[in-house]
Amino acid sequence: MLKVTNLQAKIDGKEILRGVDLEVRAGEVHAIMGPNGSGKSTLAQVLAGRENYEVTGGTVEYDGSDLLELAPEERARAGLFLAFQYPVEIPGVSNVYLLKAALNAVRKHRGEPELDAMDFLTLVKDKLKLVEISQEFLYRAVNEGFSGGEKKRNEILQMAVLEPRLAILDETDSGLDIDALKIVANGVNSLRSPDRAIIMVTHYQRLLDYIVPDFVHVLSDGRIVKSGGRELALELEERGYSWLEGDAQPAAQSGARAGAGS
């Protein structure tokens, strides 16, 4: 579904990604871990199409087409979803408008008819239960005045409504207490399916207790330096990241290994 080859990107002249290789197939859940400043969030933002980052090399293939050629909205319509690390507050635009506009943009792209107000509300109410959000939430401005936990749940709500093919969760666990973490994890797990893939970017392995990944990759200094299964996360929990620094294996090889493990 997603094939990242030797991806390099910089922001404000500073190189952040130095050749990332990653292959994700439908049905898989991948975790990308790494120390602060390793490029995890940059990778998520570049995949979603943030224009502040300049892609200086490499390719990204998504469902057989060149992802980097697509505008952010085209990526979204093609089924890519980024749950933001810092969801943006948008005063004056209510959650329900955004959900409806987003869903209809995606449906239009798929050649499906736009939902009318009734069908839309029925669908959304269903998804609200999943993330344990009250309906009153829908009529509040997007993320405005939300607590950290509410913002993250709102991201999962959007994801649940849009039903993406590829979901990228950027530090969705940060700032969550254990109850909120369980709710978020529950929302994500309910979306796991054989034709959908999930990439979780996280600093801590705590989230992985609740959303169990098929593969774990360690990103360090802009490259994936190690890939493995679930047990790699536990090892990282125990030993930290420092033992991996300077231990960079050729990135392409680790990517290939991750793919071969499925």
Added chain:
Amino acid sequence: MNAIERYSADFARIENALPGSSIGWLQDARRDALSRFAERGIPTTRDENWKYTDVSSLEKRALIAAPSPDRADAATLAASIERLALAAEYHLLVFVDGRYDRDLSWLGRLPAGATISSMAEVLERDPGLLEAHFAGEIWPHGAFGWLNTALAADGAVIHLEADTVVEQPVHLLFLATGSASAVHATNLIVAGNNAKVTVIEHYAGDDGATYFTNALTHIVIGENANVAHYKLQQESAKAFHIAGIHAKQAAHGRFASHSISLGAQLARNDISTYLAAGSHCELNGLYLADGRRHVDHHTRIDHAEPDATSSEVYRGILDGGARGVFNGKVVVHQDAQHTDAKQENHNLLLSKNAEIDTKPELEIYADDVKCTHGATIGQLDDAMLFYLRSRGLDEAAARSLLIYAFAHDIIDRMALQPLRKRLERQLIERLPLGSTEVSFSELLLDGQSGTGQ
């Protein structure tokens, strides 16, 4: 001929044709006003109050009052009114090129203490009702205010005795057909103690017509009285529009002013209110300009007595090479303890060449007061745009939604549903929209019902 000579000649020519020209105190007031205008002349950018608004282009044009404008044809007028009217149940007073047109107007049932009519009619029937308001310097007057008093041929009079409540809003529609090159309109709103009324002062002009509107509205708010005033300026894109709205609030009087500026090549609004003990005012404004257009709001709130509150929010959206000016002055007088005054001005600049000069001014002479103010100037936020696009909205739709939300903050403060709907639609027409247009505009329009407000 300079502007003073031109307007003096204009006055000499029409003096005896003005309504109420046989009333001594009124002609004295008009002559006095003309001489005060002549003393001042058309302001220049050397005047502090006109530093950023250059009206020399107005000076250069011979825009003078036409004695008897040619009538636009009836069908055209009727179509314009049909388009501009807000709701069938609202009282509607139509002024064509500054003159009241009884046949095009519609007044519903009014309570006994209410007089709603034109200045010309009131001067014929009951001129005493107006005398106090023409007396000298009871109102803040700039040069254009004096010019207005000298030359105004008509306007609306809304006079409510104490305890009189006018249920339906009163819509004053000033329609410029372009056949008169200058219209000086004077409106007077008097709400006796405990009286209540909502007034919409609406200026609209035919596209492409070049003319000058000089409007002056005085509002007297009695004790516990409540006046909501909406000013909707949608003049022709070539028009000059200069307006003063000045209120005086007695103890516990309430005043809401909403100023929406959408049209004209040059628009200037001076809005002021004077607050007695325990009174409250709310001043809201929204201005949109593009191209080479210029829009200026000067507001002044005088907290003269204790325990009054004021809240002011103005928002502007400027595109192309447009220029905006906001100057909001709040004066807290020595006796005005426990004043609570809030002021905000936010501006969205959509192009590199757009410009805003914003200046909040606080003058505080009392010590136990709470006053806040803030001004912001910004572009559309990159992070917000990306967030919306990452949810599948194309760039134009994302921009539109953010611009709409920015402006809607002001519309949200308005109580009149038909006016809100009208403004929402006009706002949407000016947005870049994009390929999700159909569902997007629908989304915005059904938004109101969705918010449950």
